[in-house]
Amino acid sequence: MRRLENRAAIVTGSGRGIGRAIALKLAAEGASVVVSDIDPEPAEQTAAEIQSHGGKAITHVGDVTSISFGEDIVAATVEAFGGIDILVNNAGFTWDGVIQKMSDEQFQAMIDVHVMAPFRILRAAIGPIREAVQREKDEGREVFRKVVNISSIAATGGNAGQVNYSSAKSALAGMTRTLAKEWGRYRVNVNSVAFGFIETRLTQAFEDTGNALEIGARTVPAGVPRAAIEQIPQLCPLGRAGTAEEAAGAVFLLCTPESNYITGQTLICSGGLE
Ligand SMILES: NC(=O)c1ccc[n+]([C@@H]2O[C@H](COP(=O)([O-])OP(=O)(O)OC[C@H]3O[C@@H](n4cnc5c(N)ncnc54)[C@H](O)[C@@H]3O)[C@@H](O)[C@H]2O)c1
Numbered sequence: 001m002r003r004l005e006n007r008a009a010i011v012t013g014s015g016r017g018i019g020r021a022i023a024l025k026l027a028a029e030g031a032s033v034v035v036s037d038i039d040p041e042p043a044e045q046t047a048a049e050i051q052s053h054g055g056k057a058i059t060h061v062g063d064v065t066s067i068s069f070g071e072d073i074v075a076a077t078v079e080a081f082g083g084i085d086i087l088v089n090n091a092g093f094t095w096d097g098v099i100q101k102m103s104d105e106q107f108q109a110m111i112d113v114h115v116m117a118p119f120r121i122l123r124a125a126i127g128p129i130r131e132a133v134q135r136e137k138d139e140g141r142e143v144f145r146k147v148v149n150i151s152s153i154a155a156t157g158g159n160a161g162q163v164n165y166s167s168a169k170s171a172l173a174g175m176t177r178t179l180a181k182e183w184g185r186y187r188v189n190v191n192s193v194a195f196g197f198i199e200t201r202l203t204q205a206f207e208d209t210g211n212a213l214e215i216g217a218r219t220v221p222a223g224v225p226r227a228a229i230e231q232i233p234q235l236c237p238l239g240r241a242g243t244a245e246e247a248a249g250a251v252f253l254l255c256t257p258e259s260n261y262i263t264g265q266t267l268i269c270s271g272g273l274e
Helices: 017-030 041-050 070-081 103-136 163-186 224-234 246-251
Strands: 008-012 032-037 057-060 086-089 145-152 188-196 213-215 218-219 268-270
Touching: 008 070, 008 103, 017 041, 017 086, 017 246, 032 041, 032 070, 057 070, 070 103, 086 103, 103 145, 103 163, 145 163, 145 246, 163 188, 163 213, 163 246, 188 246, 246 268
Parallel strands: 008 032, 008 086, 032 057, 086 145, 145 188, 188 268
Antiparallel strands: 213 218
């Protein structure tokens, strides 16, 4: 039996990497998915892949850091699928540097994408969620909804070179814990998954990527030194990097009914890497 039949899900940053794998997994389990990304082509590819397997998906293209993004994606989701049951705040990138070389712009960019964007999306989502909860209450039904905020072991343990990213993901952890308390009354489970080293374009050797990533109009350095990647088998108890599909599995766990009594938590999905 599929676990997420009749659920409507938003997955930001689902054109590529972990978000794409989450969108495919949720859809394979029966959810209707809003595939959202700043880049239209990858978003369309993910949605087309879902549809080719008989699933339901629409795309919503936009920059999560734009002021109206939260209101827009929530309205598009309600219009397409009638409500929101699962919200995965995944869109993001890194822009590394040691603190003495880090600009205000570089720090602020991480706050914008990993804190302000989830805040605005969540603020917009609670309107339709509360309306749905009231209807369900009148019908005597209790329905659990799921928020999964994507984090990193850079937040739980810190990571040299990522003071911007780890500060932003730590703020997201505070948001997760607080909304778990605010939204328990609406039966919304608000949790986080913190990843270790998952193979995506963010974690490619920068010797391969040319050390640059296009995020909208901005070009940021990306990638990890090959020497650091080569240390993963020694540092990680499970002996290798994770796949996007393994990452999506952890998110899926927090979207199932089995997680209905879990809220305000961070699940670390890192193969034991700290
Ligand atoms: N890969 C890892 O090892 C790792 C570890 C810990 C946490 N994370 C987190 O997982 C999430 C996904 O990362 P990934 O590794 O799959 O990277 P990725 O680059 O493969 O995919 C991220 C997607 O998000 C989109 N995106 C980025 N900024 C956006 C914006 N402003 N608006 C809309 N879409 C935007 C990108 O276009 C891309 O398609 C991020 O939040 C990242 O910080 C990744």
